[in-house]
Amino acid sequence: MADITAAELKQRLQAGETPIIIDVRETWENEEASIPGNQNIPLGTLPDKLADLDDYKDSEVIVHCKGGGRSSQAKMFLTQQGFSxxxxxxxxMQAYQKA
Incomplete structure (x- = not known):
């Protein structure tokens, strides 16, 4: 699946959509700045939280971090676990705050 731009995500949120957004940054980073409606699951804890995300396997899931590195790893991991x-x-988050 193609990635999503910050502008597209902001537009969708402003239109009232409520996509599943997972912030894989550390908790303190999420507390400093976050996207409305996100779930904070730090990348290191993602394998332990898979059961909590099972209902989302066939849904659109948007992952993000500070600049895209950790969320790229999260995307690869979730895809390997059967998320479609x-x-x-x-x-x-850097792009989101500027969009």
Missing amino acids: NVRNLEGG
């Missing part, structure tokens, strides 16, 4: 529609937020 994982999208990485291009440029991460």
Whole structure:
């Protein structure tokens, strides 16, 4: 699945959509700045939280971090676990805050 731009995500949120957004940054990073409606699951804990995400395997899941590196790893991991529609937020939180 193609990744998503910050502008596209902001537009969808402003239109009232509520996509599944997973912030894979550390908790303190999420507390400093976050996207409305996101779930904070730090990358290192993602394998332990898979059961909690099982209902989303066939849904669009948007992952993000600060700049895109950790969320790229999360996208690859979730895809390997059978998630069919994982999208990485291009440029991460840095891009989102500028969009």
